[in-house]
Amino acid sequence: MERKKIYHYGIILIVCVLVGTVMALLMKNVNASDLGSKSLQELQHQIIEYQRKNEELNNRNARLYDYIRELERGEGESYLRVIEEREKFAIFAGLRAVRNDGVVVTLSPIGGYKMQDALVRQFTNELSALGAQAISINNERKVTTTEIRTSQDNILINGISFSREEPFEIKAIVDPLKIDSYVVPYLQSVSTSIKKQVGEDTVAITVRHERDIMIPALSEDRIGYAIDLLQPAD
Amino acid sequence: MKVKYWYKLIAVAAAAIVGVGVASAVKQWTVLSVESGVSAELLRARDQLAAEEANYKSLRAQNDQLESRKKLLLQSLSEQSMMADAIAEHEKFAMIAGLTNVKGQGVIITLEDKEDYDPLVDSIESVIHDSTINYVINVLWAAGARAISLNEVRLTAVSEINCVGPTILTYGVRQMPPYVISAIGPTGELSAAVRSDSYLARLTKPEVGIRMSIGEEDSVTLPSFSKARDYLRYINLLETP
Known part of the structure; x- marks a missing residue:
C-alpha cells in the first residue's frame, strides 16, 4: 500500500517536471525569435540605408569637386557651369517644360457627381510613389507648393479653380520601361478599388500609356515662385 | 483521511515547484545558447x-566643406558683372x-x-498613415506654406510620402513616429488652417485618438533636400523640349 503511494507521487512529480520543461521550451522559442530576427533585421535595414546614402554622397562629392575645379578655372567655363546647374535646379523645381513617355489618368465625373479632391490627390500620390518625375493636373504643373483642395464647387490647384463637374486629366512622366509592365496595371487596380468605394456610376477612370508627353512648366504668376518668406539659413 | 489529502496536495505543489525550477534552468540554458549563436551575427x-x-560622417563633413567652397566661389564670381544675374537666378532656383x-x-x-x-x-484611423501626413501637408500648402519638411526631410516637387507595410517612407527614407512637419509661411494662416480643419478635428477626438500638437514659431529652419537625397536621380527621365 505504502509502495503504491510512493509510486503514485512519483508519477505526479514526473508529469509536473515534463509540463514545466515543455513550458520552458515554448518560452525559449519566443525569446529566440525576438533575439534572432527582429533586432538583426533592424540593423540590416540601417546598414542598407547607410550604404545607399554613402554611395550617393560619394558620387555627389566627386561631382562637386569637378564643379569647383571648373569654377576656379575662369569666367567662361564658370559661367557655363553655373547656367547648366541653374537649369537642372529649374527642371527639378518644375520651372521648365519637360517631355518623355508617361501615363495619362483621366477622372471624369458622371451624372452630376462632384469630384473629390481626395481622389485627385490619391492618384498624384500614387504616381509620385511610382517614381513619376514630373506631374501635371489639367496642365497645372505639380510643384513643391501645389495644393489640391476643394473650395465649394471647384478644386483649387496652384490657386487656379477647376470645376468639380469637369474631367481632371493627370499626366506624369515615369520610367518608360515600367509603364506597360507595372505602372498602368497598378493604376488600373487602384481605379477598380476606388470605384468600389465611391460607386461605379459616379466617376469614369481611364489610364493609358502615352508616348512623348509634354508636361508644362509652372506659370510665373503662381505661388510656387514666391520666396518672400524664405531666408537662406547657411 | 484529511491528513492524507494534505500530503497529496503538498506533494503536488512540491513537484510543481521542482518542475518549474528545472524548466527555468532549461530555459536559461537554451536562451543563452541561442543568444550566443545570434549574438555573433548581431556583433558583426x-x-x-x-x-x-563613420563613413557617412566623414563623407558628410567633406560635402559640407565642398559646398562652402562652392558658395564662396559663386559669391566671388557674382561680383563680376557678367555672372551676377546668372548667379542670382541660380540661387533663386535652388x-x-x-x-x-x-x-x-x-x-x-x-x-x-x-x-x-x-x-x-x-479604429484604423487611430494610427498615422501616409494619407494622414499627405493630408496635413496639403492643408499647409493651401494655407500658403512656402517650404515644408517632414522629419527633417525637405519636400520637393516630387514629394514621395508613401507606406510600405507599416513603415512610412519619404523619398525612400524610413520615418518613425512622432512625425514632425515643419512649415515656413504665414504663421497665423497655417496654424488656423490646421486648427479649423474638420477632418483633423475628427481624427484628434478621443474616440479616434490621433495626437497632434501645433507650435507657432518665429523662426523655423528647414534643411536642403540634398541632406537627404541626390536631386539628380529625380530628373534623369526628363528631357527639355
Whole structure:
C-alpha cells in the first residue's frame, strides 16, 4: 500500500517536471525569435540605408569637386557651369517644360457627381510613389507648393479653380520601361478599388500609356515662385 | 483521511515547484545558447553599421566643406558683372527647388498614433498613415506654406510620402513616429488652417485618438533636400523640349 503511494507521487512529480520543461521550451522559442530576427533585421535595414546614402554622397562629392575645379578655372567655363546647374535646379523645381513617355489618368465625373479632391490627390500620390518625375493636373504643373483642395464647387490647384463637374486629366512622366509592365496595371487596380468605394456610376477612370508627353512648366504668376518668406539659413 | 489529502496536495505543489525550477534552468540554458549563436551575427552587423556611420560622417563633413567652397566661389564670381544675374537666378532656383537650407516664420506640427494603440480595439484611423501626413501637408500648402519638411526631410516637387507595410517612407527614407512637419509661411494662416480643419478635428477626438500638437514659431529652419537625397536621380527621365 505504502509502495503504491510512493509510486503514485512519483508519477505526479514526473508529469509536473515534463509540463514545466515543455513550458520552458515554448518560452525559449519566443525569446529566440525576438533575439534572432527582429533586432538583426533592424540593423540590416540601417546598414542598407547607410550604404545607399554613402554611395550617393560619394558620387555627389566627386561631382562637386569637378564643379569647383571648373569654377576656379575662369569666367567662361564658370559661367557655363553655373547656367547648366541653374537649369537642372529649374527642371527639378518644375520651372521648365519637360517631355518623355508617361501615363495619362483621366477622372471624369458622371451624372452630376462632384469630384473629390481626395481622389485627385490619391492618384498624384500614387504616381509620385511610382517614381513619376514630373506631374501635371489639367496642365497645372505639380510643384513643391501645389495644393489640391476643394473650395465649394471647384478644386483649387496652384490657386487656379477647376470645376468639380469637369474631367481632371493627370499626366506624369515615369520610367518608360515600367509603364506597360507595372505602372498602368497598378493604376488600373487602384481605379477598380476606388470605384468600389465611391460607386461605379459616379466617376469614369481611364489610364493609358502615352508616348512623348509634354508636361508644362509652372506659370510665373503662381505661388510656387514666391520666396518672400524664405531666408537662406547657411 | 484529511491528513492524507494534505500530503497529496503538498506533494503536488512540491513537484510543481521542482518542475518549474528545472524548466527555468532549461530555459536559461537554451536562451543563452541561442543568444550566443545570434549574438555573433548581431556583433558583426553592429560593427558594420558603426563603420558605415563613420563613413557617412566623414563623407558628410567633406560635402559640407565642398559646398562652402562652392558658395564662396559663386559669391566671388557674382561680383563680376557678367555672372551676377546668372548667379542670382541660380540661387533663386535652388531655393524654389528646395536645394538650400532655409529659415523663416512658421509652424511645427507633431503627429503621433493614439496612445497605447490596440489594433484589435481601435479604429484604423487611430494610427498615422501616409494619407494622414499627405493630408496635413496639403492643408499647409493651401494655407500658403512656402517650404515644408517632414522629419527633417525637405519636400520637393516630387514629394514621395508613401507606406510600405507599416513603415512610412519619404523619398525612400524610413520615418518613425512622432512625425514632425515643419512649415515656413504665414504663421497665423497655417496654424488656423490646421486648427479649423474638420477632418483633423475628427481624427484628434478621443474616440479616434490621433495626437497632434501645433507650435507657432518665429523662426523655423528647414534643411536642403540634398541632406537627404541626390536631386539628380529625380530628373534623369526628363528631357527639355
